[in-house]
Amino acid sequence: MTAPIVGALLGLKTLRDTVRTCSPSSDAGHALTEALRVLSEALMQASIDVEWVPLHAKADEWGVPLDTAQKWAKRGLITAEKQGxxxxxxxSATPPSLTRVSEAA
Structure with a gap:
């Protein structure tokens, strides 16, 4: 799971805890419960739709050293997430074009 999705799930836990403090019969309670349901479904779908692979595997596929691919990730030339x-x-990622790499150097 990506860092943004993990962060959003933690936010949903806080929202769930807030919902528990509201009266279930209140309009606010209903609204928060529905928001929680919709957000949970959207996040779960987002995490299912995107397949993530270790960067070293893509670096091998692209024929570049891992440290080069890591530099691309740090500079935002490729969409990557760091976990630990x-x-x-x-x-489905592709390597950055040579033009983008030389501009970022």
Missing amino acids: RNWYVQA
């Missing part, structure tokens, strides 16, 4: 010490990239 490891970088992950979307399975």
